[in-house]
Amino acid sequence: MTTTEKTTTHTTLRRASATTVQAIAGAVLIAVHLPLTKPLRRWRTRWGATDAEAAATLPGDELIPQARWGYTHAITIDASPEQVWPWIAQLGQGRGGFYSYEGLENLIGCHVHNVDTLVSEYQNIVVGEQIRLHPQAPPLTVSAVEPNFRLVLHGDLPETGDAQIWAFHLHPVDHRRTRLIERGRGTFGPPLSSRLAFSPTLIEPVSFVMSRKMLLTIRHLAESRTRPITR
Structure with a gap:
């Protein structure tokens, strides 16, 4: 050169x-x-959700009864819950990815690869299984799973007082459409590190950008992909 x-x-x-x-x-x-900016925050934390969906008490909420922040996002998908569920079941770092902005996730070391097909080895998710968001971050634990209905992930750090849930609920609209509701709730302890990492100041805006892309991608995949599960 x-x-x-x-x-x-x-x-x-x-x-x-x-x-x-x-x-x-x-x-x-x-x-x-x-x-x-209150109007923008309301829009961001309730994107796609109806007033009833945002106010509803959903399974998993009880894991953080006094949440200090939270959001409810929702989207209607022209596919049955049985067709949407497999994409939810394989979420996770080192699994099917998060169907969001892969480049941004990997910029902070997530090492995520978003798949665009269904993978059989990631489908049998069970209570107690650990799902990672980042290879160096504490994993979330599956606290509730009902195939075709819901998945609730829970993270808890008692030593700092930090906790969060990440949940997906599938509600059939009719014989061919599904309402997918994503619910996030969290709290944080007194340490400065907790307030910086787990308060809504940074989590809510970043989560919104990534979650919106994820839900739109899941809708696209569920509505358009007809590939069989790969092995």
């Missing part, structure tokens, strides 16, 4: 790094600002 080529390459890398830093900084600024 010539000196000119090396200089050009280094300049390109610096520009790419600067662009990445700017993008991350912008995301952080947005994440900090949006929670301060």
